[in-house]
Amino acid sequence: MAMVKTPVLKVILCGEYGVGKSSIFRRFINNTFVPNSDRRSTLGLDHFEKPYQLTDKTVKLQLWDTGGMERIASVTSSYYKFAEAAILVFSLDNASSFHVLSQHLLDIVTYAENAKIFLCGNKSDLEGSSPQVTDADIETFCEQCHNLISTTYKTSCKNGTGIEEMFTDIAMQLVESNRSRIELQTLDHNSFKISNPDPVDEPSCSC
Amino acid sequence: MDEEYDAIVLGTGLKECILSGMLSVSGKKVLHIDRNKYYGGESASITPLEELFAKFNAPAPDETYGRGRDWNVDLIPKLLMANGLLVKLLIHTGVTRYLEFKSVEGSYVYKGGKISKVPVDQKEALASDLMGMFEKRRFRNFLIYVQDFQEDDAKTWKDLDPNTANMQSLYDKFGLDKNTQDFTGHALALYLNDNYLQQPAIQTIRRIKLYSDSLARYGKSPYLYPMYGLGELPQGFARLSAIYGGTYMLDKPIDEIVLGEGGKVVGVRSGNEIAKCKQVYCDPSYVPDRVRKKAQVIRCICLLDHPIPNTKDALSTQIIIPQKQVGRHSDIYISVVSYTHQVAAKGWFIAMVSTTVETNDPESEIKPGLDLLGPIRQKFVSVSDYYEPIDDGTQSQIFISESYDATTHFETTCLDVIKIYKYGTGEDFDFSKVKVELGEEEQ
Ligand SMILES: Cc1cc2nc3c(=O)[nH]c(=O)nc-3n(C[C@H](O)[C@H](O)[C@H](O)COP(=O)(O)OP(=O)(O)OC[C@H]3O[C@@H](n4cnc5c(N)ncnc54)[C@H](O)[C@@H]3O)c2cc1C
Ligand SMILES: Nc1nc2c(ncn2[C@@H]2O[C@H](COP(=O)(O)OP(=O)(O)O)[C@@H](O)[C@H]2O)c(=O)[nH]1
Ligand SMILES: [Mg+2]
Numbered sequence: 001m002a003m004v005k006t007p008v009l010k011v012i013l014c015g016e017y018g019v020g021k022s023s024i025f026r027r028f029i030n031n032t033f034v035p036n037s038d039r040r041s042t043l044g045l046d047h048f049e050k051p052y053q054l055t056d057k058t059v060k061l062q063l064w065d066t067g068g069m070e071r072i073a074s075v076t077s078s079y080y081k082f083a084e085a086a087i088l089v090f091s092l093d094n095a096s097s098f099h100v101l102s103q104h105l106l107d108i109v110t111y112a113e114n115a116k117i118f119l120c121g122n123k124s125d126l127e128g129s130s131p132q133v134t135d136a137d138i139e140t141f142c143e144q145c146h147n148l149i150s151t152t153y154k155t156s157c158k159n160g161t162g163i164e165e166m167f168t169d170i171a172m173q174l175v176e177s178n179r180s181r182i183e184l185q186t187l188d189h190n191s192f193k194i195s196n197p198d199p200v201d202e203p204s205c206s207c
Numbered sequence: 208m209d210e211e212y213d214a215i216v217l218g219t220g221l222k223e224c225i226l227s228g229m230l231s232v233s234g235k236k237v238l239h240i241d242r243n244k245y246y247g248g249e250s251a252s253i254t255p256l257e258e259l260f261a262k263f264n265a266p267a268p269d270e271t272y273g274r275g276r277d278w279n280v281d282l283i284p285k286l287l288m289a290n291g292l293l294v295k296l297l298i299h300t301g302v303t304r305y306l307e308f309k310s311v312e313g314s315y316v317y318k319g320g321k322i323s324k325v326p327v328d329q330k331e332a333l334a335s336d337l338m339g340m341f342e343k344r345r346f347r348n349f350l351i352y353v354q355d356f357q358e359d360d361a362k363t364w365k366d367l368d369p370n371t372a373n374m375q376s377l378y379d380k381f382g383l384d385k386n387t388q389d390f391t392g393h394a395l396a397l398y399l400n401d402n403y404l405q406q407p408a409i410q411t412i413r414r415i416k417l418y419s420d421s422l423a424r425y426g427k428s429p430y431l432y433p434m435y436g437l438g439e440l441p442q443g444f445a446r447l448s449a450i451y452g453g454t455y456m457l458d459k460p461i462d463e464i465v466l467g468e469g470g471k472v473v474g475v476r477s478g479n480e481i482a483k484c485k486q487v488y489c490d491p492s493y494v495p496d497r498v499r500k501k502a503q504v505i506r507c508i509c510l511l512d513h514p515i516p517n518t519k520d521a522l523s524t525q526i527i528i529p530q531k532q533v534g535r536h537s538d539i540y541i542s543v544v545s546y547t548h549q550v551a552a553k554g555w556f557i558a559m560v561s562t563t564v565e566t567n568d569p570e571s572e573i574k575p576g577l578d579l580l581g582p583i584r585q586k587f588v589s590v591s592d593y594y595e596p597i598d599d600g601t602q603s604q605i606f607i608s609e610s611y612d613a614t615t616h617f618e619t620t621c622l623d624v625i626k627i628y629k630y631g632t633g634e635d636f637d638f639s640k641v642k643v644e645l646g647e648e649e650q
Contacts, residue, residue: 046304046450067446073455076246076442078305081435110276191307191434192425194289196298 008049008060009174010082012112014104015089016097017071020122023157024089025065028167033157052171061171080111084174087118087166090133092154093126098133098141105145116177118170119149125156212238214631215475215482217461217489220248221437221617222608224444225624226488228300229636231451238482239448240475244458246445248490249611252279252438252550259508263587271512273552279436280508280550282589283611284542284559285620286311286525287431289424290417292621293440294431302443309548311430312521316394317528318386322517322579325394327422338387349381349391353415369409377408385531391415393529399537399563399614400530430616432523436550461493464605472604486604486631491594494607498594503564504613507573510585511556515543517579522547522556525615528575537563539576540615558583563613564590599630606631 013021026032029048047064064083069075080086086108090097101119108117119142121133142149150173155162213235216227224246227239245251253259255275256268268275287293287308297303314325318337326332329347338346357363367380378388392398396414403411421429433439449455459477464487467473474483491498514520526541533539539562546553560576569590577583596607606627612619625636 046301046446067449069446069449069455071454073457074244076446078435078439078442079446081305081439082307191309193306194294194298194303194308194431 006051006058006060008062009084009171010047010062010064011085011087011170012064012079012083012115013066013087013089014075014108015070016091016094016100016104017068019089019091019094019097020157021089022065022068024087024120024122024155024163025063027157027160027163028063031160031163033160035158050167052168054172054175057175059171059175061167061174063167075107077107077111080108080115083108083112083115085118085170086112086115087120087170088149089120089122091123091126092121093123093128093132095132098137101141102145105148109148116150116170116174117148118166119152120166121152121154123156123158124154124161125158127154210238211483212236213484214238214486214488215240215484217241217475217487217493218248219243219246219441219445219457220490220608220611221250221441221444222620222624222627223248223488223490224441224448225296225621226606226608226627226631227453228302228444228447228451229628230488230632231448231453232300233632237448237453238456238484239445239453240456240459240461240477242458242460246457247438247441248492249282250437250441252281252436254279256280256552259587260585263589265585265587268585272510273555277546277552278550278555279438280557281437281544281559282506282508283437284506284540284561285437285611285615285617286542287433288417288616288618289421289429289431291421291616291618292625293617296621297443300444300447302440302447305443305446306439307434308431309434309523310425311428311432311523311525313518313524314394314428314430315518315524315526316390317526317532317575317579318390319532322526325390325428327428337390342384342387345382346387346391349378349383352381353412354419356412356416358409367408369412370407372408373405374408374411375404377411378404389529389531393538394527397527397614397616397618428525430525432544432548434549436544436548464494466603470603486606488606488608488627488631490608491596491610494596494605497598497603497605497607498596500592501595501609502593503569503590504561504593504611505564505569505573505588505590506559506561506613507570507577507589508587509558509560509577509580509583510551511558511580511582512554512584513581514545514556515541515558515579516581518543526576526579533575535562535572536565537613539573540613541576541579542615561613561615563593600627601630604631 047062049060049062051058051060066075088104153166214230214237216223216239219241227237231237256272256278257275259280260268315322316325323337326335355363395418396411418429461477463476465474465476472487474481518524522545524543528539530536530538541560543558544550545556551557558580560573593610595609600606609623628636
């Protein structure tokens, strides 16, 4: 059993600039929150892997942040490649971040065809009594996109509500739907990552 | 846009993206702009297929081509040398994490009207129809010499100073005939013409060593090709730049590069917005008055519904037609990739034939290449000018890359980037500097 490699599942964050993707990413990495998102706090951070222990299996979720490219330009299509899941994030206090989701959804189905798609309404702490995006809106949207959305979550990066639950649930669903594929993963893969041939030459990384 | 940057990079071709990534990593504030809606400029892979047909004003593809978005067609054909500069750069910047590769299945060379596999080991060399029996022994001795050759150990030079003696004299020393010289110089050392024969042998020895070191990395051939096409490469470096704080703007026309005192760049104008900067890095298309035409390259994209004849149905290959074999001054290259790289629909192949233009009728120049391909379902021909900058940019602080040449690998691409980086920053391109903690999994 110790010889079996833990499957790594790539999960990407998608959605408008400012909805809290980097904040979700930061919660995932070290469960912290920075109120006035200082871009530099995730500078240089590309993606992060974390193990999830499920009943009969351990998997690693590898979460990717956009790097802020979506601010003015579009995210590179290669961001989507090899993704097993995409989390479509909008902000519950910002209706327009919800209305543009169909565009992001289109990008996902185009560039990450096989990804399972999840919907995440973030900033639930700001939802208040008269929400900008209602549960009915969300339901309608899910119906409109032919049930491409597997599950909907509500989270708050500010107080941490719902974040861990979301990732655990996603890990579980991915394992369920990919069971056979995950088992095949190492067998079927004849493309490879390139890496350094002689690690002895490398200065040992003591960081 | 109305901010001040250390550097503005124009164009998202591979060279510009590498530079942008390097500058951001080194702490510079970078704005990276492209006039197109997509990343990659000339080094983009075009998708879906309908887009490619439209680009060349061809009627839309019929249903036999499968789903349009299963296609990612490169505009410029290149392969990566497994031990070459680009691979080193990918590894050191961590950009390799965005990519997956496949080994190119074989490398072929054209001789006397047909193609033969470039032997990758002694066994293949012995079985090869490229050489007669006695020639094989001489070639073997030559390869052993190159293998044992150490630049810092004169004993391995066998009384010939490779720094002064030219390559012709080394061939003569081993008694290699013209055909063997041809395939060694063009298919192993990857020279475009025969000028190298008169140059110090050391250069060719280095290239043959690079070839065999690359071969040793992943087996079947010294070449690699990325899944989903070459367009993934610039995107990987663009992401590196963004991760390090670089700002990206697409679909932004550039109307003027604004100069200040002494002809030094102070900014870039788009409409009535001006972004200030200390330096500009760009490809030739953004500065037509600062580049000159060096040559022309013809490239022909061929869509095939079958593998290339006589390649044992290889899903990827490279074929080199050495200049002399077809009475030319420059080689013709063919690179072949296929559905196995997720660049074409199931069952389809993309062959790219290219060379440096020598006559007024470039299309007929590539005919020997096209003739090797079997029936071609669709052909897209482009002839592009090949530009080089008129100066090194240190005066104006506008640093310009050269256009992509006819070569089918990235060695010259990387050398150009390293040169520009050196002019722009005054520093050597230090691979170790970008050894970064991008991901967590390697710690
Ligand atoms: C398949 C394939 C076929 C090629 N066929 C041709 C080809 O047929 N014609 C052609 O030009 N080019 C071909 N190349 C490219 C070729 O190797 C050179 O890049 C090109 O000839 C430039 O040569 P040069 O004499 O102008 O530059 P040079 O001055 O010879 O090269 C500039 C510098 O680049 C280095 N360099 C260039 N290429 C390589 C390399 N391959 N390996 C290691 N170092 C390198 C040299 O050491 C030198 O320091 C081919 C490449 C590939 C991959
Ligand atoms: N109140 C509240 N603010 C949040 C939440 N998540 C993110 N933010 C804030 O929203 C802003 C944008 O977040 P960021 O993560 O940078 O968004 P990104 O552009 O999608 O990566 C920042 O100021 C965050 O502090 C949340 O759940 N609640
Ligand atoms: Mg962000």
